[in-house]
Each structure stands twice: as C-alpha cells, then as structure tokens.
Amino acid sequence: MKPLASLSLDLDNEWSYLKTHGDVQWETLPSYLDVIVPRALDLLASLDLTITFFIVGQDAALERNHDAIAALARAGHEIGNHSFSHEPWMQRYSEEQVRDEFARTEEALEALTGVVPVGFRGPGFSLSPTVLSVLSERGYIYDGSTFPTIVGPVARAFYFRTSKLDAQQREERADLFGGASDALRPLSPYRWDVGTDGIIEIPVTTIPGFRVPFHVSYLLYLAGRSPAIARSYFRTGLALCRAARVAPSILLHPLDLLGGDDVQSLSFFPGMAMSGKEKRELVSGFLTLLADRFEICTMGEHAASLAGTTLPMVAPGSRRPSSRLSKHGGAKHGLVGNRR
Numbered sequence: 001m002k003p004l005a006s007l008s009l010d011l012d013n014e015w016s017y018l019k020t021h022g023d024v025q026w027e028t029l030p031s032y033l034d035v036i037v038p039r040a041l042d043l044l045a046s047l048d049l050t051i052t053f054f055i056v057g058q059d060a061a062l063e064r065n066h067d068a069i070a071a072l073a074r075a076g077h078e079i080g081n082h083s084f085s086h087e088p089w090m091q092r093y094s095e096e097q098v099r100d101e102f103a104r105t106e107e108a109l110e111a112l113t114g115v116v117p118v119g120f121r122g123p124g125f126s127l128s129p130t131v132l133s134v135l136s137e138r139g140y141i142y143d144g145s146t147f148p149t150i151v152g153p154v155a156r157a158f159y160f161r162t163s164k165l166d167a168q169q170r171e172e173r174a175d176l177f178g179g180a181s182d183a184l185r186p187l188s189p190y191r192w193d194v195g196t197d198g199i200i201e202i203p204v205t206t207i208p209g210f211r212v213p214f215h216v217s218y219l220l221y222l223a224g225r226s227p228a229i230a231r232s233y234f235r236t237g238l239a240l241c242r243a244a245r246v247a248p249s250i251l252l253h254p255l256d257l258l259g260g261d262d263v264q265s266l267s268f269f270p271g272m273a274m275s276g277k278e279k280r281e282l283v284s285g286f287l288t289l290l291a292d293r294f295e296i297c298t299m300g301e302h303a304a305s306l307a308g309t310t311l312p313m314v315a316p317g318s319r320r321p322s323s324r325l326s327k328h329g330g331a332k333h334g335l336v337g338n339r340r
C-alpha cells in the first residue's frame, strides 16, 4: 500500500488577496468563486481525488457564494475553517476576537453545508497560542497553519515590494509568511499541548533537509521557466519525503487554477502570465505524480491516521518539541472529516 499524503486548497478569494495587498477595491468583496470552484471540482473529479477546502467565513456568509461553496461539500470534499475575515495578522487578535472569528465562520459553514469544521488553517499561516487554545476549546482536531521554511521572509519582501502598503499596514503584516525561525519548526506532525486532547499539527510540507517549499504555487513558478525542471523538483521533493518518512501535506491555491486571462485584478501575482488552461494542465500533471507515489487523502483523514499514535508534544508559542510525548488520542480523535 502507498503511504499517505494529504492535499488541501485554501479558498482565498479575490477580495482577500486585494486586502492583504492593501488595495481598497477589496471592500466590495469581489469574488471569483463561481469560476474557480467548477474548475477545481472538474480537475479533482478527473483525478478521482477528495481533498480539504479551507473556506473563509465571510464568503460562506454571502449568498452570492452559496452555490459554489455548497457544491464543494456536495462533492464530498472536507470543509475546513480559514478564518472569517482572512486577516494575516490574526495572531495579534485578542481571545475574544478569535472566538468571534471562529463562531461566525462555523455558523456560516454549518448553515450552508450542514457541517462544522474540525480543521483550521490561519490566513497567511498566522497562528498564536490564543488561536490554539480557542481551537481546543471549540473541539477542533487539527491545525494546518505552520510552514516550516527558510523562504518566509523572502516571500514577504516580495509581497511588500509589489504592494502599496503604508507603514501601519506593513506593521500589521510584519509576520506574513512567518519569520526565519519558522524554519526550525518540526516538519512531521506533532501535537500542540493545549486542553485535554491537544491539537494535531499537520505542517505544510517543505522539502526535508532543505526546508524549501514545493507546494503547487512554487511548482508553477518554476514551470514558468521550465515545466521539466518543475516536475523533477517535485519528484525529488517527494522522494526525499519518502526517504525521511514524512507524509507530505501539499497545498493548492485558487490562482494555481486561474490565469491572467481569468482575473485581471491580480496580475501582480507571480505566475499570472500563464493562462488558466496552461496552469490546469500543469497542475493535473503534478497531482498525477503525487497520486502515483502516495495515497491522497483529506487533512481530516491525515489527522485521523495519526490519532492513535504517539506524537511529539509542542508547547504553544514554542517552535521545538518538549521531551514529553503525547499519550492521548482517544475516541474524539477517531473522527474523520466534519462534525454534523
């Protein structure tokens, strides 16, 4: 049997990118969900894959997005929480703000899909001890907000260079994509030492040993230069995961399936010179490479596979495991996917 790999898509909307970028147009909440969702569903159906979609509460709360989001749940994909307001400075929120953010997102998702999420990914990989304790208090099982890489500060510098942010906006986004010390975070899953059961952390996988990203946006960036190099980079990363016994958790974004011909307002993003069709063909190829080597599952299934196992424990706010190993993993962690 092939080893497991989880696959997820952060359903960032047009407005959330404009907001992080400091573009006031975001306030009218422009949406491309009607375009991206059918494309994502077609691609996943053609490869026979079921994945996790992390959804922004603000989108679920707006009627014009209801058909698109409900279609994801109907197709059997797991629905995760990607915050309500998609503010990459969520780690600065007070406990009350975090609770409010979660309550509104869960309410909107439950009303629309009939399920309450058990997994969370913070916008721009934002995470804090407060967020972790609220996740535990609200019965979440896993988090996917860490990105153990050396390139976070480089990605942030690129973002700042291409945006029109003032000093205060830059200050708010000071932790966007994480700091250099995030490269020290564990690459394999562990358990955050919060509450009684803890929260399983499934990091976004970077290449073992090198800590460089290889999720799909990076592969497409490489493919802009040479599709053959992008494929061999991905194959090498996956081989190193197998050698290091790391079950990869691979990330997709809407702009991996949309080209410059689909969304003109986001031309500042890397890779937008490619057409949507070109990107979808490349992504289909990357996912086929992944499926040839690994059994692709949702993040909820990945978390459930770890539930009975002993994982290293990490204290919230720390980047290194403590000497304690987790012993729990009872009935609650047997849950797969969404709560009803």
Ligand SMILES: [Zn+2]
Binding pocket: 010, 011, 012, 082, 086, 122, 123, 124
């Ligand atoms: Zn996001």
